[in-house]
Amino acid sequence: MLDKSGSSSGRSAAKEVAPKNGAPKNGGEASADRASLTYVTDTEPGIRRFRTGRGFSYKEPDGQGADENTMARIKALAIPPAWTDVWIAPDANGHIQATGRDQRGRKQYRYHPQWAEERDGVKYSSLVAFAESLTELRRQIDADLRRHGLPLERVVAAVVWLLDNTMIRVGNAAYARDNNSFGLTTLRDRHVDIKGSSLRFAFKGKSGKEWKLKLVDRRIARIVRGAQDLPG
Known part of the structure; x- marks a missing residue:
């Protein structure tokens, strides 16, 4: 009806922030800046979760196992065991902390708390x-x-x-x-x-x-x- 092609579409709300190269940032990047976070996407190399016995193991982008601090961060994210294709941001300051697919195949997200706070501020x-x-x-x-x-x-x-x-x-x-x-x-x-x-x-x-x-x-x-x- 209104989408015929099917292709992909507060604190001060909608002000764009220009990076050093002069190109305008999108709204997400600007919000990440205001929240002192790094704007990331799950197309970037990230930490991967693998089923190991009754639990999971985690590998950094370089193939090394996740260290103690990273494991504590992952545990705090409370990623559901049923999620598949799990991606976890290697950067603790990433605005997205994790993504995955639920049992229905829907993509789900875990965001940094500061990101959620910033976006709520923009919204209200x-x-x-x-x-x-x-x-x-x-x-x-x-x-x-x-x-x-x-x-x-x-x-x-x-x-x-x-x-x-x-x-x-x-x-x-x-x-x-x-x-x-x-x-x-x-x-x-x-x-x-x-x-x-x-x-x-x-x-x-x-x-x-x-x-x-x-x-x-x-x-x-x-x-x-x-x-x-x-x-x-």
Whole structure:
């Protein structure tokens, strides 16, 4: 529906920090900087977990066994025994400390406590400003929904209207790719059935929650149908 390609999508919130080479950092890198952490990904060499008898052994990227301090850090992460393909950050200051796959094959994360604190600060610091602007935002949405055709403003207004009226999560391209779970911006055409002014949504959301809901709105149905008919 709203994602046709299927490809991958506070403290002061959204300010980008430029590194020394002048290239802007993404939001995650900026948050890691503010939390005095190192931004890492599990595509980098990391510590690996191996089943050994009834327990596990851990190997550093160089093949050596994890030392005592690293083992204490790993123990504190409380990584579930059922996780597979476990990756652990070799850096104790990495913003991601571990990743793995749960029993359903979904990718899971263990974050550094300072990262979680920083992200919570970013999240909640913006709530007051958002609440103050909500009335004007809804007024603008209504105006944009009255536009003709499928200009960007009208499509975005439809997305925000659906967020406001259905409580469906926004969605994340990584979750759609890694976990086959969807949100509003990552839904496929098969997840929405439109008949007249009626829309029926059926899809698997975050944490495996099954969403099934119906709403009736002629404007929204027309916009969503138009988006479905677009090539690509």
